[in-house]
Amino acid sequence: MNKTVDNTDIRQKMNAEDDRYHARKLGLGGHGTHEGWIQAEGIRMAARMGVSPNTRHKMIEVAAYYLAEKRGFAGQGAFEDWIKGEAEIDKMLYDRIEKH
Numbered sequence: 001m002n003k004t005v006d007n008t009d010i011r012q013k014m015n016a017e018d019d020r021y022h023a024r025k026l027g028l029g030g031h032g033t034h035e036g037w038i039q040a041e042g043i044r045m046a047a048r049m050g051v052s053p054n055t056r057h058k059m060i061e062v063a064a065y066y067l068a069e070k071r072g073f074a075g076q077g078a079f080e081d082w083i084k085g086e087a088e089i090d091k092m093l094y095d096r097i098e099k100h
Contacts, residue, residue, distance in 0.1 A: 042090040049093050059089045 046056040063085030064078070071077060 039086070042086065042093070045090060045093045045097060048097055051093065056089065056093070060086045063088050 042056065043053050046053065051059075060082065064081040065085075067081040067084055068078065071081075
């Protein structure tokens with residue numbers, strides 16, 4: 001009998017841990033290889049719009065909450081909600097910079 005094993009979750013966790021390891025080695029924080037750089041860029045964009053890092057963080061919290069609510073708060077999607085919320089807020093800030 002052939003049993004199919006779905007190791008996608010395990011593989012994703014291994015990749016995420018590998019990314020965190022390399023990010024720490026590069027001094028980018030423990031979130032992921034590019035996430036530290038992306039976060040720094042988001043903070044710089046927010047500063048250019050006169051938005052403090054704390055305000056940007058709160059904006060991301062709200063966006064992530066609504067994303068979680070949209071998916072019914074099901075499962076373990078909080079990290080993905082945060083990343084998507086951060087991307088939405090940073091895009092909004094970037095678009096505002098481009099218009100000015």
